[in-house]
Amino acid sequence: MPRIAYFGPQGTFTEQAARRLAPGHELTPAETISAALAAVRKGEADAACVPVENSVEGAVAATLDGLAEEDPLVAVAEELLPVHFTVLVREENAPVRTVASHPHALAQVRHWIERNLPGAQTVAASSTAAAAVAVQRGEYDAAVTAPVAVEHYPLPVLATGVADVPDARTRFLLVQPPGPLPAPTGADRTSIVAAAENRTGALAELLTELAFRGINLTRLDARPIKGNFGLYRFFIDFEGHLTEPRIGDAVAALRRRCNNVRFLGSHPRADGVAPTIAPSAANEDFTGAADWVAAVRRGETA
Numbered sequence: 001m002p003r004i005a006y007f008g009p010q011g012t013f014t015e016q017a018a019r020r021l022a023p024g025h026e027l028t029p030a031e032t033i034s035a036a037l038a039a040v041r042k043g044e045a046d047a048a049c050v051p052v053e054n055s056v057e058g059a060v061a062a063t064l065d066g067l068a069e070e071d072p073l074v075a076v077a078e079e080l081l082p083v084h085f086t087v088l089v090r091e092e093n094a095p096v097r098t099v100a101s102h103p104h105a106l107a108q109v110r111h112w113i114e115r116n117l118p119g120a121q122t123v124a125a126s127s128t129a130a131a132a133v134a135v136q137r138g139e140y141d142a143a144v145t146a147p148v149a150v151e152h153y154p155l156p157v158l159a160t161g162v163a164d165v166p167d168a169r170t171r172f173l174l175v176q177p178p179g180p181l182p183a184p185t186g187a188d189r190t191s192i193v194a195a196a197e198n199r200t201g202a203l204a205e206l207l208t209e210l211a212f213r214g215i216n217l218t219r220l221d222a223r224p225i226k227g228n229f230g231l232y233r234f235f236i237d238f239e240g241h242l243t244e245p246r247i248g249d250a251v252a253a254l255r256r257r258c259n260n261v262r263f264l265g266s267h268p269r270a271d272g273v274a275p276t277i278a279p280s281a282a283n284e285d286f287t288g289a290a291d292w293v294a295a296v297r298r299g300e301t302a
């Protein structure tokens with residue numbers, strides 16, 4: 001049975017995502033995102049489940065950096081979870097002076113804390129569940145957690161359904177070493193990372209390769225290349241699957257322009273949204289045009 005490492009400990013949002021992405025599989029918590037990825041690279045796990053972005057705070061830097069560096073890992077599936085929080089406390093009816101959680105969680109409940117726990121100090125924890133563990137240990141007064149955390153950490157519940165932004169979502173990836181790609185479904189996402197050269201127009205050229213082929217971007221993030229101040233890697237997600245002629249053509253062009261392009265996966269979209277395809281950019285347009293060139297080369301047409 002495949003072993004899945006997930007960003008834990010037990011009771012994180014990522015564990016919930018892992019249960020949905022790999023039902024019935026053996027799940028092992030890792031303390032950090034990079035430890036979950038390292039478990040796969042070392043062969044201790046077959047795949048890792050990690051958060052990649054959320055609709056309030058944006059990209060999860062540890063995941064992006066962890067996928068761009070060291071041995072390649074490729075996303076084979078994604079999950080989208082609605083994110084609202086439960087606030088657990090050490091002691092019922094006691095004053096709350098410190099509130100711990102993952103920074104992405106704290107960012108999503110800032111207003112709620114200002115209104116309901118005025119003056120409380122927020123403290124970053126490695127995950128929402130790690131914050132609950134710290135509250136159990138008596139280190140902090142409250143933890144902002146995933147709703148399932150209460151099953152693992154039986155602390156008094158101060159509030160449920162907490163969220164500054166209604167309908168916030170987090171997207172999670174299931175990543176594994178390069179292997180056969182998941183089959184295309186017609187509603188897929190492809191991800192790459194590339195370090196564009198530091199010269200005028202370098203990023204625009206990469207994006208233009210996608211735009212020319214009528215490919216709709218779903219995300220663009222920049223992350224600094226550590227040790228090279230002022231240089232960035234660009235994480236580009238777009239609609240479509242590498243096996244499609246229009247996508248294969250675009251990814252080949254990116255690779256031609258930029259030999260450090262790394263493929264981060266083609267997999268079904270969790271929201272099932274089908275691509276927007278610009279006029280003359282359908283796969284049949286690409287194969288039709290290539291067939292015509294082949295026939296011209298053979299001298300059969302002009």
Ligand SMILES: O=C(O)C(=O)Cc1ccccc1
Nearest residue numbers: 012013014102104105127128
């Ligand atoms: O800490 C967790 O529970 C995570 O899985 C990371 C996270 C944090 C905040 C919102 C969504 C995911």
